[in-house]
Amino acid sequence: MSEDSAQDSFDESGEEAPVRFVDNYLAYLLAQASSRISREFHREVEATGLSITEWRVLASLEGSTGESIGVLSELTLTKQPTLSKVVQRMEAEGLVARTGALKDRRQTVVRITAKGHRVTEALRERARRHQEAVLEPFGQDNARMLITMLKDLLALHPAQGVTDEKDSRV
């Protein structure tokens, strides 16, 4: 796969494909990749009766000892007020538990429950398989490299504003 396929803007016919600005724009490529890869799997999520955000919450809590609302809102890319409401619904359904944090009493710590774990068990396995299928055409080495580069990108660009917002240009 792929040392060359990307470089030539696609056109199957003699039709000349206009080179759109976005076609080489990293943010666009990431957004499209994210959307398309996620979308494929989201069908399976919704088939279980969970909303996408609910799945994200549970997936984010899986393997964690609990996350605050704030951290969870970053992990799930959901704004804090939205997440607060979602988590409350999920607590009512028994998928998560909310407890005050011992260390900082402003925080609400959210944990996945046994039920939440059980409900997502099959989904997580499907997610792994889906990922394998997605990466399969790239081969082990390239796949690992993609993952590594994405992790590096994230390490270079921390979640919230580590940079002082007042200083960054408007």
Added chain:
Amino acid sequence: MSEDSAQDSFDESGEEAPVRFVDNYLAYLLAQASSRISREFHREVEATGLSITEWRVLASLEGSTGESIGVLSELTLTKQPTLSKVVQRMEAEGLVARTGALKDRRQTVVRITAKGHRVTEALRERARRHQEAVLEPFGQDNARMLITMLKDLLALHPAQGVTDEKDSRV
């Protein structure tokens, strides 16, 4: 950068840093990368008075001879009803022009206007610089490889029924 930084998230020392499910989940990594990289630039977009969706519409039309509402809704990751409304507002502001398609009269073809082009001129340049800055730590070769792999991923996963999600997530 990075042949190693990512792979070893767990230590053998008994005390395991909790390995969250999502930490190795491609869809999560893509969603986070997309969100963080975009977010940095979105501040600049909003400073110009454009909404993110408006910027996406204009960026998508740049270098194009016109796109239908349907295609545009895929390019901008915005659901069709939402996009129809956004485009109508943008037409009122003179940023785009809507015309019926000659070939298929059901379609509405949207083009960027001179004003739309002018309004985004500085932004596109900033976008290019932002991208350079983001990719700089990876070096030319790795950067090119990342772009290529993302394009390959997109080629393998064509856009389909557009189910938007702002910035698609996990």
Added chain:
DNA sequence: AGAAGAAATATGAAATTTCATGGATTATGT
């Protein structure tokens, strides 16, 4: 050709999200 089905877009009602803000707690500075 004609009918039936599919596709593209627009639109209103309903649902969701976001903004702005408040209350509570912790951090900072003097």
Added chain:
DNA sequence: ACATAATCCATGAAATTTCATATTTCTTCT
């Protein structure tokens, strides 16, 4: 220690998005 500022979360009002559907225009099939 006290006052002030900053952080964290919840919540209602407002704005936006989504769903469902109507309309118009192709496509396909007989």
